[in-house]
Amino acid sequence: MASVRDIARVSVRPSTNFHRRIKWMEGRTRNVARTRTGSISSCLVSNEKQKSAPTVSTDKLPLSTKTKEIIEREKRVLVGTYDRAPVLFVRGEGCKLYDVDGREYIDMAAGIAVNSLGHGDADWLKAVVEQANTLAHISNVYYSEAQVALAEHLVDSSFADRVFFANSGTEANEAAIKFSRKFQRYSRVSEEPLATEFISFSNSFHGRTMGALALTSKENYRLPFEPVMPGVTFIEYGNIEAAKKAIVPGKTAAVFVEPIQGEGGIHSATKEFLHTLRASCNDAGTLLVFDEVQCGLGRTGYLWAHKAYDVVPDMMTLAKPLAGGLPIGVVLTTKRVAAAISPGDHGSTFAGSPLVCHAALTVLKKIQEPSFLAGVTKKGLYLKELLSHKLSSNPHMKEVRGLGLIVGVELDVAASPLVDACRDEGLVVLTAGKGNVVRLVPPLIISEKELEQAAEIILRCLPSLDLAMA
Numbered sequence: 001m002a003s004v005r006d007i008a009r010v011s012v013r014p015s016t017n018f019h020r021r022i023k024w025m026e027g028r029t030r031n032v033a034r035t036r037t038g039s040i041s042s043c044l045v046s047n048e049k050q051k052s053a054p055t056v057s058t059d060k061l062p063l064s065t066k067t068k069e070i071i072e073r074e075k076r077v078l079v080g081t082y083d084r085a086p087v088l089f090v091r092g093e094g095c096k097l098y099d100v101d102g103r104e105y106i107d108m109a110a111g112i113a114v115n116s117l118g119h120g121d122a123d124w125l126k127a128v129v130e131q132a133n134t135l136a137h138i139s140n141v142y143y144s145e146a147q148v149a150l151a152e153h154l155v156d157s158s159f160a161d162r163v164f165f166a167n168s169g170t171e172a173n174e175a176a177i178k179f180s181r182k183f184q185r186y187s188r189v190s191e192e193p194l195a196t197e198f199i200s201f202s203n204s205f206h207g208r209t210m211g212a213l214a215l216t217s218k219e220n221y222r223l224p225f226e227p228v229m230p231g232v233t234f235i236e237y238g239n240i241e242a243a244k245k246a247i248v249p250g251k252t253a254a255v256f257v258e259p260i261q262g263e264g265g266i267h268s269a270t271k272e273f274l275h276t277l278r279a280s281c282n283d284a285g286t287l288l289v290f291d292e293v294q295c296g297l298g299r300t301g302y303l304w305a306h307k308a309y310d311v312v313p314d315m316m317t318l319a320k321p322l323a324g325g326l327p328i329g330v331v332l333t334t335k336r337v338a339a340a341i342s343p344g345d346h347g348s349t350f351a352g353s354p355l356v357c358h359a360a361l362t363v364l365k366k367i368q369e370p371s372f373l374a375g376v377t378k379k380g381l382y383l384k385e386l387l388s389h390k391l392s393s394n395p396h397m398k399e400v401r402g403l404g405l406i407v408g409v410e411l412d413v414a415a416s417p418l419v420d421a422c423r424d425e426g427l428v429v430l431t432a433g434k435g436n437v438v439r440l441v442p443p444l445i446i447s448e449k450e451l452e453q454a455a456e457i458i459l460r461c462l463p464s465l466d467l468a469m470a
Helices: 004-008 048-052 065-077 122-132 145-156 169-187 210-214 219-225 240-246 271-284 354-367 370-391 416-424 448-461 463-469
Strands: 089-093 096-099 104-107 162-166 197-201 232-235 252-257 287-291 315-318 329-333 397-403 406-411 430-432 437-440
Touching: 104 448, 122 354, 145 162, 145 329, 145 354, 162 169, 169 210, 169 252, 169 287, 169 315, 169 329, 210 219, 232 240, 240 271, 252 271, 271 287, 354 370, 370 397, 370 406, 370 448, 416 430, 416 448, 416 463
Parallel strands: 197 232, 197 252, 252 287, 287 315
Antiparallel strands: 089 096, 096 104, 162 329, 315 329, 397 406, 406 437, 430 437
C-alpha cells in the first residue's frame, strides 16, 4: 500500500519545470553589520557562476556588546539546560526575526513549530489584549467561558468528545499516560490482569518530564535520570509485525505514536502501519494515542495530521502551535476514555486560562479555514521542489521528506555547521534526528518568495559542511 510519505515526498533530483529568479524584495536593505570581507552576501543573486560554485566564510559574525552582556548575565542566573545559539532576538514581524543589532532573519523554525501565524499577527494580538484587559487567570476552581468556547470548537473540529487542558506538550502526554492507566483500571473485569505498560517507537519524542521522558526513545535524554517510569517497550517505527506482537491484552495500556515524527527526523508513518496499530489496539483493549504536538494543527496541510491516514485515535495530544506562542497543552479524548476520569484525578493551576484559551480559539479558527490549509499544502510541495532542485547535486544530500510545512533535509554528516552558517546569513533553521537532519517548520503564513529566499541561503551555505570536516 502506498504511504503518505511515498505520496508526499519529492525525490532528490534536479527539477526541469521552473526557473524562478530569486532576489530580495525591492527596497529591502540588509544591516551593514552583516557585511564582512570574504563572507557570502545574504542578498540572493541569480548569477549562474555564483550559484554553481558558492563560497562560504569560516568567520563567525562578531557578537555585539549587548549580546555578550546578556550571555554573561544568563550564565550567572540560569540553570545551564540550554545550549543556545549566540543571537539575541528582540523583535518579530510576520516570518521575519530581528536581533539586537537590527539584523533580519527569515524564520524557518517558528519557535520550534509554535508560531503558526508568525510574529505579531493582528487578530492574535487583538485577542490577547482583549482578554488581558478583561480576565487573564482564575484557576480551574471556577468556570471559564473562554475555556469552554475553545473546548467546544476543538470537539467540533475533531474526533473527540472531551478536552483536558494543560500547559505544554509534555504535560499533555503526562495526562494521557495517567488517563490510560485509569481507563484500564476503570474498564477491567475483576478477574483480568491489569494493563499498565506502554509502547513507543524508535526516533520518538514525547517530552522531558519523567513519564513523557520514559516514552522518548533517545537514550541520552533518559539515561541521566533513570530510573524513569518503568514498563515502556520501544519498537521500530513502522515495523508492522513487531507492533502486532508487542500489543498484548492485559499488559499494554496504550500505544503512543507520532503520525509524523518531528524531533526524531521528520519520519512519516504509513497508512498500513497506523491502521495496523488501530486494529491491534482494538483487539487487545489497548488505547491508541496520537502525539500531534509538533505535526498537528495545520502543519501538514490537514487540520490534524492523522486525517491524512484515515485513522482515529482514542486520545490525541496537542500543544505547540495552538495558542500562537502562549503556553498550552491539550488532550483530546473520546467519551469512553473520559468516563474513567473523576474530579481530583488530575489538574493544573494555570492550564486553560481565559487569556490563553481566547488566543488559541483565534488561532484555531484561522488555521482551520480550507483556503488556509490548501495554502499550507501548496507551499509545502513548493518548498520540497525547491530544495530538491537546488540541493540534489550536493554529495551530502540524502533525502528531502515531509508533508506540508514540516520538512526535513537529511544529510550524511552532522547538520549543525549548515544550521550555524544559515543563521549567520539570515536564516533560522533547526536540526532533528541524530543531528543529521535540517528541520524546516516555518510559520504557516510564510510566502513562496520567503521560501525561495530560504532555499537559496541553504544552497549557498552548503560548503560549510565540507569546511567543518576539513
